Amino acid sequence: xxxxxxxxxxxxxxxxxxxxxxxxxxxxxxxxxxxxxxxxxxxxxxxxxxxxxxxxxxxxxxxxxxxxxxxxxxxxxxxxxxxxxxxxxxxxxxxxxxxxxxxxxxxxxxxxxxxxxxxxxxxxxxxxxxxxxxxxxxxxxxxxxxxxxxxxxxxxxxxxxxxxxxxxxxxxxxxxxxxxxxxxxxxxxxxxxxxxxxxxxxxxxxxxxxxxxxxxxxxxxxxxxxxxxxxxxxxxxxxxxxxxxxxxxxxxxxxxxxxxxxxxxxxxxxxxxxxxxxxxxxxxxxxxxxx
Amino acid sequence: xxxxxxxxxxxxxxxxxxxxxxxxxxxxxxxxxxxxxxxxxxxxxxxxxxxxxxxxxxxxxxxxxxxxxxxxxxxxxxxxxxxxxxxxxxxxxxxxxxxxxxxxxxxxxxxxxxxxxxxxxxxxxxxxxxxxxxxxxxxxxxxxxxxxxxxxxxxxxxxxxxxxxxxxxxxxxxxxxxxxxxxxxxxxxxxxxxxxxxxxxxxxxxxxxxxxxxxxxxxxxxxxxxxxxxxxxxxxxxxxxxxxxxxxxxxxxxxxxxxxxxxxxxxxxxxxxxxxxxxxxxxxxxxxxxxxxxxxxxxxxxxxxxxxxxxxxxxxxxxxxxxxxxxxxxxxxxxxxxx
Numbered sequence: 001x002x003x004x005x006x007x008x009x010x011x012x013x014x015x016x017x018x019x020x021x022x023x024x025x026x027x028x029x030x031x032x033x034x035x036x037x038x039x040x041x042x043x044x045x046x047x048x049x050x051x052x053x054x055x056x057x058x059x060x061x062x063x064x065x066x067x068x069x070x071x072x073x074x075x076x077x078x079x080x081x082x083x084x085x086x087x088x089x090x091x092x093x094x095x096x097x098x099x100x101x102x103x104x105x106x107x108x109x110x111x112x113x114x115x116x117x118x119x120x121x122x123x124x125x126x127x128x129x130x131x132x133x134x135x136x137x138x139x140x141x142x143x144x145x146x147x148x149x150x151x152x153x154x155x156x157x158x159x160x161x162x163x164x165x166x167x168x169x170x171x172x173x174x175x176x177x178x179x180x181x182x183x184x185x186x187x188x189x190x191x192x193x194x195x196x197x198x199x200x201x202x203x204x205x206x207x208x209x210x211x212x213x214x215x216x217x218x219x220x221x222x223x224x225x226x227x228x229x230x231x232x233x234x235x236x237x238x239x240x241x242x243x244x245x246x247x248x249x250x251x252x253x254x255x256x257x258x259x260x261x262x263x264x265x266x267x268x269x270x271x272x273x274x275x276x277x278x279x280x281x282x283x284x285x286x287x288x289x290x291x
Numbered sequence: 292x293x294x295x296x297x298x299x300x301x302x303x304x305x306x307x308x309x310x311x312x313x314x315x316x317x318x319x320x321x322x323x324x325x326x327x328x329x330x331x332x333x334x335x336x337x338x339x340x341x342x343x344x345x346x347x348x349x350x351x352x353x354x355x356x357x358x359x360x361x362x363x364x365x366x367x368x369x370x371x372x373x374x375x376x377x378x379x380x381x382x383x384x385x386x387x388x389x390x391x392x393x394x395x396x397x398x399x400x401x402x403x404x405x406x407x408x409x410x411x412x413x414x415x416x417x418x419x420x421x422x423x424x425x426x427x428x429x430x431x432x433x434x435x436x437x438x439x440x441x442x443x444x445x446x447x448x449x450x451x452x453x454x455x456x457x458x459x460x461x462x463x464x465x466x467x468x469x470x471x472x473x474x475x476x477x478x479x480x481x482x483x484x485x486x487x488x489x490x491x492x493x494x495x496x497x498x499x500x501x502x503x504x505x506x507x508x509x510x511x512x513x514x515x516x517x518x519x520x521x522x523x524x525x526x527x528x529x530x531x532x533x534x535x536x537x538x539x540x541x542x543x544x545x546x547x548x549x550x551x552x553x554x555x556x557x558x559x560x561x562x563x564x565x566x567x568x569x570x571x572x573x574x575x576x577x578x579x580x581x582x583x584x585x586x587x588x589x590x591x592x593x594x595x596x597x598x599x600x601x602x603x604x605x606x607x608x609x610x611x612x613x614x615x616x617x618x619x620x621x622x623x624x625x626x627x628x629x630x
Contacts, residue, residue, distance in 0.1 A: 222571065
């Protein structure tokens, strides 16, 4: 397995995703619509030694990365697909219509960067096998990350959980094969249902790092906090914890001691301001890296 | 159907909600998703790739003829609900309909009449009763935490990606969910007065409603579909009582009490979603979907009344009809005028 850094900067706040209140979500949407508000946070994190960044191909984030002088030194964990934008668009166009219209929207520059004639390929996917279909969709999503040092590809939790509920092993096989063979990086699965996913992967003998919620409050730890903790204790899978602050309900001082002795390899930490970045990441470094 | 027998589920309409329900049925040990139908051949080809063991059809009649089913989720457009129910009810099916119940009050009423005296289970896709914060809010309200409550103010704000008439279905869906939340929390509405720039569920509309509940509670509600900063539909309800105030949202409850009461201290108490234990065993897209889906399936196995009934759905359609009547006539409309 490719090495994954112990602490990873998350990007939910930059994408306007918050769990504390809709007022917070609105603030994030407004504040981080300007790339000049994202860059100092990535920079502060980088200067604190946090060199892994987990993000989707959100346009504000990509724009900030373009202007961040050390972006080539960042290790990017790309989250695909950008489920929030797909979900929003598919309200009007349907799932398939969204995929097709996305393909039509990409400009020539991107098509060249992608190294494929995306439109023709994506229009053709519906008659092809699962491998071709997923390969083309993933190429399309990954094109945005082309300039950066992508070290891992994370399948979005909503997609993982849909695939999990379809009980279709082939989707997971195909996904990890594409990521390993085509992009030559680490495939990772995000989930909101750790307690269902891990036993299923073990049954299928599929081993990939899992990105799942772990926090003192049991927030979105499914089917239950206790069952997730029991599985975590015994597993030899590499686990990356997210929602460690229980959607912002806990501060780092309250949240991190619960996590520090758990069988967790990495921690994703989202921050919503520069001061929060210094505070959260400094405590994370002293707790998880003993620095 | 014996309690041991698995529920055999078919899905009609395989868009976002159809996929969601199929996935939730699939992880439920009491049910088995067998088939789906959707008129769009292209999307069926796509779905066959993802679900190789499921029978897909472009024609619902073919699905009903070829596959042994006893339960149907209707996730197709609102104006298809009544004709589908007409057909399915004769086949002795349990039926779950995505909200709203139908495209109009008249169609909804026909559906409820068709289901009368049937032993099957009929339910509807309203998910408020399955969200832990709303459950907690209802308990606080019903236990009189605010002492005497005189009024509430409720809002639903959403930023549509762009103004388009193709969004009318989603607006209808969101409006009826919002009104259902109000109905579920505070009980039936006796009369209402509505003011809007168009019909209640028109895209360009900014709507205001004054609602008089049978309990004597009065509410003000406003709905807006084009307010920047709301990529997700956002509900807020503020209750004012003689004992304090309570702000209800999907992320938190904010309680302010003038005196210590019901185990809560004087002053502010904030309860976040993360503070409450969630009974949900599986999380897909949003809290409440799994619980709503599994509650219906549980009702099917036990043949007991479902949490959300078609009669509830009819009441919501009555409110929408009354609101449109009020907008047209510029007067207060009694709900029992809508028959």
